[in-house]
Amino acid sequence: MPVRTEPRSGPERRACECGATVWLTGLPSSGKTTIARAAAGHLRGAGRRVEVLDGDELRETLSSGLGFTRADRHTNVQRIGLVAEVLARNGVLVLVPAIAPYADSRQAVRRRHQASHTPYLEVHVATPSSTCSRRDVKGLYAKQAAGELSGLTGVDDPYEAPEAPDLRIPAHVQSVAESVSALLSLLGERRLT
Template identity: 80%
Template sequence: MTTRECECGATVWLTGLPSSGKTTIAHAVADRLRDQGRRVEVLDGDELRRTLSLGLGFSRADRHANVQRIGLVAEVLARNGVLVIVPVIAPYADSRTAVRERHEASRTAYLEVHVATPSGVCAQRDVKGLYARQAAGEITGLTGVDDPYEPPRQPDLSIPAHEQSVAESASILLDLLVERRLV
């Protein structure tokens, strides 16, 4: 596989619970594609919360606005030939659908990938300490605990990141990109 065969852009949206492995997988895939000469951007949800979506809270409306902002940036980059990997919780199906529809309207490839790590495993990983803070009563509204998470009903791919290594998860996603002729 050479990535020079396709210079088309696409958005690969990784959705899942906090600490499910979305960002780790996104960077593993991006690194492998960059090594092959592909233009890739990772739009990390945590980073964009501190910049693009600064000032938004965690209400349903604010979460929707955050996802739409990120979706717009992803679509513009993808429409211009960049492969964009977006590790963002995006807990609501209607928000993700709106992002997909934006891509469809511009005829830009969009894949939805569910990083399907169970909440118990995410809580054990607790990369950011969110689950511990929620359990201690320091925060509320943690997605998948005391705030809803609507898993995709028909994702393009479901990755059981808790059952395999990061390299295996990245390979599965790369295989899908090849199958869909996006790389």
């Protein structure tokens, strides 16, 4: 019987069963969650096992006792990273829209994935703070400007943008569909779809 060498297509094509974590980092209101949820919908429609670990949701549950000091932010990122790595190691494609403002915290998550030979991709949703402030999805920038909030990432608390992410998405100059397409292309290039 001949061996099939061409890629499957149409109804015969099966989704990749390998897991991976895709961490979408960026400022508050940069578009991380919107892109992650849209990409997840597309991937699920193609038969892929996908989970979205939303940073805001996990902050209220998994990390509810933490504040916003540098140490607490690091602990929060490590907790999310652990959950992502366990899921990814078990065949789930995990999309993590979470600010993760510090490069060393993100690097620690990458090292955790490397230790288990689990693919990890870093995507920088590179929306400038001026655009994020105009969007102000959660009202954080308005609260900070009114003096009701301090420690806002990228305003009065540091955000260390990735120097060499696997993908940089300029979400302020392209549509959600274009951003999702770029993310899906990256996954395709890495054979993770």
